[in-house]
Amino acid sequence: MFNGFGIISLEGDLLMLFSDRITHINDLTDNEQRIAKYIENNLNAVSTMAIQTLASKTYTSHSAIVRFAKKLDYSGFRAMRQDISKDVQQNITKLNDVDANFPFSSTDSALDIAKNISDLTINAVKRTLAQISEKELNAAAAKIMESKRLVLFAIGDTQIRARGFQSKLVKINKFAIIAEEYSDESWTSVNLDENDLAIFLSYTGNSSNYLNLIKFLKQQKVPTLLITGNPDSQMIQYASQTISIIQNEYDIFKVSTFASQITFEYLLDTLFAIVYSQSYKKNLIKLQSNYNKLTSNDILDSIPKDKKRS
Structure with a gap:
């Protein structure tokens, strides 16, 4: 420590x-x-x-x-x-030219704000890339691929990123559950076992509820992956693996959760891409097969002929 x-x-x-x-x-x-x-x-x-x-x-x-x-x-x-x-x-x-907490002011023009948000996005991604290793990315991706069931713990803005990740995984026949979907994360947790994976997304890492849940899951020998921006989080000591990315963002006093949400989306997109790449050809064949099934049964609109690539 x-x-x-x-x-x-x-x-x-x-x-x-x-x-x-x-x-x-x-x-x-x-x-x-x-x-x-x-x-x-x-x-x-x-x-x-x-x-x-x-x-x-x-x-x-x-x-x-x-x-x-x-x-x-x-x-x-x-x-x-x-x-x-x-x-x-x-x-x-x-990489700290743009304040992650107040990236614009009342006197900034629309283009000034657009540039600041652009710089903030680039800076957040660069800071994230500088803090991750190939070893931990491969390990997290392996856990996702090996899991029988995948459960995502995320609330607020972060749950939006989790849902995006959930949507991507469906395309490769990997179905994830949002633990808080019906406010029954406790019952979801109690039904997990060592063949599953629970992913906790919490930038502050200070949720007492999540702390109790990750403690319980460790006792039950359920693999867990914690993605957080708080290296002080008590959750770290109970997680099977932690990816901690520090951004220059305050817990509360800020315009919005710009940097932290950019971090979550970038990391989840990266993990999805790594998982996809492990069975790249198989996934492409399955994508084409599923697409043909959907279009041939009028479930998904066919691409207009003039839009198809030669």
């Missing part, structure tokens, strides 16, 4: 941008605060800097730098510098 705010994935690996680690860290000594401030203001330089140079620049010592790195859950300075270099290479530090 990472000093009270770590991200647990498949095997306890920490998946967090350096810029997010240094922003969320607490209880720094005066020396460590000086180190943190210097690094934040000089990321490009620090990404190739020797430890002795950093110690000199921050008026600290070699051992102080190592202790600081370990406080951020790195094995040492080299591992921390490697992550700093990744942030610099991926231009993570430049």
Whole structure:
């Protein structure tokens, strides 16, 4: 666990941008605060800097730098510098130009707002991509493919994204259930077993109801996948797998849930695409077969001849 705010994935690996680690860290000594401030203001330089140079620049010592790195859950300075270099290479530090909570003001023109929302969308996707690994994506996709039944726990705006995911899965003969469909998520949960998969979508990860449900599912040995934006969530310790993506979005004080919903939609679309790709040819053949059945029985309107591709 990472000093009270770590991200647990498949095997306890920490998946967090350096810029997010240094922003969320607490209880720094005066020396460590000086180190943190210097690094934040000089990321490009620090990404190739020797430890002795950093110690000199921050008026600290070699051992102080190592202790600081370990406080951020790195094995040492080299591992921390490697992550700093990744942030610099991926231009993570430049992805915060648009405030995710208030991406426009009353004085912005329509085109200004359109550009801000465009930038916010791109930034949110880039931040998400920078925080996920191939290993965890493949593991999550495998769980989805192997599950007998798939249940999605999501409320509010997030449930809209869950329904989009549900709709896509139907096309490949994978039927998912929205747990809250008839306000009976408790009864849905009690009927799941080790052959099923429960996916929890919760950006704040603070729902007491979801916490109780995921605890119960762990006791019943039901596989669970938690997708959240809160590395402090108590739900993490009970989930079989967690994908945690941090966006610069507040829990409550904001215009809307722009960044978090972009994250959910992007991740769910990505997982669907990975699942689809595992049986790509089979899915295409099945799509064509189903399409022919629907059109030949007048269930689905046929494509007009002049619209068909040669």
